[in-house]
Amino acid sequence: MFDVYSPSAALRPQELEAVYAISRAVAQAKDIDPALDEIIQLTRSVFIFDNMVIHIAHDGGMLEPVYARVVGRGRSAEADLAWGEGTAQEAYRNVQTTLEHEELDGWQQERLALRDFLGLPLRTGEELMGALVFGRFGGPPYTPDQILLAEFIASHVAQLMGRRKLVEHIANLEADRKLTQLQSDFIATVTHELCTPLGFIKGYATTLLRDDTTWDENVRREFLTIIDEEADRLRELIDSLLDSSRLQAGTLQMQFQNVRLDSFLRDITMRARTCHESVNLALELNAQGIMVQADSTRLAQVFDNLLVNAVKYAPGSQITVTLDIADNMAHVVVHDTGPGISPEHIERLFQRFYRVPDTSASVRGTGLGLYICRQLVNAHNGEITVESRVGEGTTFHIYLPIQQVQLDTTIMQEVIQ
Amino acid sequence: MSTKILIVDDEPRYVRLMEANLLTEGYQVIPAYNGQEALNIVTNQKPDLVILDIMMPVLDGFTVCERIREFSNIPIIMVTAKGEERDRIRGLDLGADDYIVKPFSATELLARVRAVLRRAQKYDMMPQQSVVTHGNLRIDFARAEVFRDDRMVFLSATEYRLLLQMAQNIGRVIPSEKLLQDVWGEEYSEDKEILWVSISRLRQKLEDDPRDPKHIVTRSGLGYTIPIIE
Numbered sequence: 251m252f253d254v255y256s257p258s259a260a261l262r263p264q265e266l267e268a269v270y271a272i273s274r275a276v277a278q279a280k281d282i283d284p285a286l287d288e289i290i291q292l293t294r295s296v297f298i299f300d301n302m303v304i305h306i307a308h309d310g311g312m313l314e315p316v317y318a319r320v321v322g323r324g325r326s327a328e329a330d331l332a333w334g335e336g337t338a339q340e341a342y343r344n345v346q347t348t349l350e351h352e353e354l355d356g357w358q359q360e361r362l363a364l365r366d367f368l369g370l371p372l373r374t375g376e377e378l379m380g381a382l383v384f385g386r387f388g389g390p391p392y393t394p395d396q397i398l399l400a401e402f403i404a405s406h407v408a409q410l411m412g413r414r415k416l417v418e419h420i421a422n423l424e425a426d427r428k429l430t431q432l433q434s435d436f437i438a439t440v441t442h443e444l445c446t447p448l449g450f451i452k453g454y455a456t457t458l459l460r461d462d463t464t465w466d467e468n469v470r471r472e473f474l475t476i477i478d479e480e481a482d483r484l485r486e487l488i489d490s491l492l493d494s495s496r497l498q499a500g501t502l503q504m505q506f507q508n509v510r511l512d513s514f515l516r517d518i519t520m521r522a523r524t525c526h527e528s529v530n531l532a533l534e535l536n537a538q539g540i541m542v543q544a545d546s547t548r549l550a551q552v553f554d555n556l557l558v559n560a561v562k563y564a565p566g567s568q569i570t571v572t573l574d575i576a577d578n579m580a581h582v583v584v585h586d587t588g589p590g591i592s593p594e595h596i597e598r599l600f601q602r603f604y605r606v607p608d609t610s611a612s613v614r615g616t617g618l619g620l621y622i623c624r625q626l627v628n629a630h631n632g633e634i635t636v637e638s639r640v641g642e643g644t645t646f647h648i649y650l651p652i653q654q655v656q657l658d659t660t661i662m663q664e665v666i667q
Numbered sequence: 668m669s670t671k672i673l674i675v676d677d678e679p680r681y682v683r684l685m686e687a688n689l690l691t692e693g694y695q696v697i698p699a700y701n702g703q704e705a706l707n708i709v710t711n712q713k714p715d716l717v718i719l720d721i722m723m724p725v726l727d728g729f730t731v732c733e734r735i736r737e738f739s740n741i742p743i744i745m746v747t748a749k750g751e752e753r754d755r756i757r758g759l760d761l762g763a764d765d766y767i768v769k770p771f772s773a774t775e776l777l778a779r780v781r782a783v784l785r786r787a788q789k790y791d792m793m794p795q796q797s798v799v800t801h802g803n804l805r806i807d808f809a810r811a812e813v814f815r816d817d818r819m820v821f822l823s824a825t826e827y828r829l830l831l832q833m834a835q836n837i838g839r840v841i842p843s844e845k846l847l848q849d850v851w852g853e854e855y856s857e858d859k860e861i862l863w864v865s866i867s868r869l870r871q872k873l874e875d876d877p878r879d880p881k882h883i884v885t886r887s888g889l890g891y892t893i894p895i896i897e
Contacts, residue, residue: 449770453684456772463691
């Protein structure tokens with residue numbers, strides 16, 4: 251059934267023209283698939299075929315079709331990648347051009363049943379990549395000239411496939427490199443963040459421990475306060491790191507229960523006013539009785555964080571927390587009238603360890619807060635977004651699915667100043 | 668007049684920490700919270716020592732160190748983060764005299780400051796009269812000036828002290844440990860890294876081909892020497 255052909259014939263002028271065009275298409279190819287399409291188109295002008303399939307070998311030598319075109323008579327039948335698969339395997343295994351002739355039952359009635367397959371190994375240099383098969387239905391059989399031409403085309407397809415493999419390989423390497431870079435950046439950032447408070451604790455503690463000098467009571471208190479605050483900062487940082495890694499791994503334990511958002515936000519804002527006495531904070535409840543499924547501790551962490559950010563990065567500004575309903579979701583807005591954030595930083599605000607460069611020096615922060623906020627809101631099946639204008643302020647929108655609205659709901663506006 | 672020390676760190680708590688400790692030793696302290704401010708102070712107030720943090724926004728410590736070295740040989744101590752080997756080498760490479768690693772203790776800070784100031788002081792007070800010539804190199808001990816092909820070479824205090832140790836002993840091999848002890852201080856005798864970087868910087872400045880040095884020659888396993896020219 252199979253026989254092997256050794257080409258010897260020469261190309262005719264019009265074939266040479268196509269051959270030249272194919273070479274050029276390969277040389278100039280930027281993307282692999284359009285280049286393949288072009289080659290197939292050019293091939294059709296000098297070489298009749300009804301279908302063609304490119305098979306690429308995987309580890310272990312299994313061939314897998316990666317590209318197929320059905321033209322001419324092949325179009326009347328459903329494209330079938332299995333056509334010529336045996337020929338492809340034979341060409342690949344023997345690394346030789348392989349011809350196969352099939353006559354299926356009932357071929358007298360159906361031209362599609364009379365099939366000539368031409369299998370060509372795909373290789374670049376020493377590397378054997380797979381095989382290319384041309385199928386022709388209802389003859390005529392392949393002539394030596396055509397086979398020579400097909401071998402030429404196969405060598406060019408092989409070049410393209412080799413290039414694709416390289417591109418994929420480079421992309422994989424690049425992805426690996428990025429991942430490694432990300433991990434080492436993460437470690438560097440964590441180390442730096444942990445070392446900063448540690449450095450203060452060590453520095454001020456050893457200052458107080460110096461036995462060659464004495465400190466007056468005020469200075470002692472000042473240094474001890476710094477040590478105390480930095481120890482707190484260290485603990486916060488460790489908590490945040492644990493939260494963020496648990497959130498990333500999906501192992502943070504959440505305890506969901508019904509939470510009534512209006513009273514919840516009242517508690518949050520009241521606590522914020524206690525913690526930050528000078529804060530100018532207003533609560534507007536435009537919807538009442540909204541119940542959401544939430545882990546109240548974790549949800550409180552989200553709003554606490556947003557309010558602390560507003561106090562830190564927009565000091566003295568008016569902060570407004572608003573609750574209403576938007577698109578059937580509970581919609582909480584945390585708005586400040588601070589300096590705002592420029593557009594290039596907005597997209598990256600929720601990234602782990604991202605901090606707006608200008609503020610990093612003057613305001614303490616880990617770059618984890620908003621990352622954790624987004625992860626926590628996501629864990630509530632909600633969404634958090636941000637918009638900001640430089641000089642006008644920053645607005646965070648939190649959307650949470652409504653569990654139910656209590657029947658005594660009355661839409662009213664309440665302003666607690 | 669008391670010794671003026673410029674502290675450059677964007678973290679006010681580090682500035683405060685260093686200031687509090689240095690003041691007890693009778694030093695005068697000038698604080699700076701960014702690189703630009705530091706450069707202005709070095710230019711206008713001529714401090715005796717700079718303690719320079721590396722991690723600062725806008726103008727980092729490396730850049731500041733490099734710029735200072737363009738016009739001044741004032742002693743510089745770089746403050747680096749733990750584990751950043753490359754930063755330490757880079758700081759020394761750019762002409763810093765020493766480094767201190769965060770987190771550091773108060774006593775360590777004071778010891779480093781004393782050691783660096785001691786080196787710088789010896790540089791100023793070296794009571795030498797003579798001039799030594801070695802090939803195209805001329806060292807004027809009285810003026811503490813070094814010339815290569817009659818052009819003055821700009822050396823940091825540490826580099827000059829290192830060259831001096833060898834120039835006073837031409838033809839003798841001086842062990843690395845001895846150089847470290849004499850130039851940097853007892854506590855540095857194991858710190859070969861700091862010596863290599865300084866030797867390499869000296870060669871960059873003094874040798875026609877630093878890879879094939881004629882003035883400062885390594886005697887493998889023994890130390891360094893300025894060989895006698897036959």
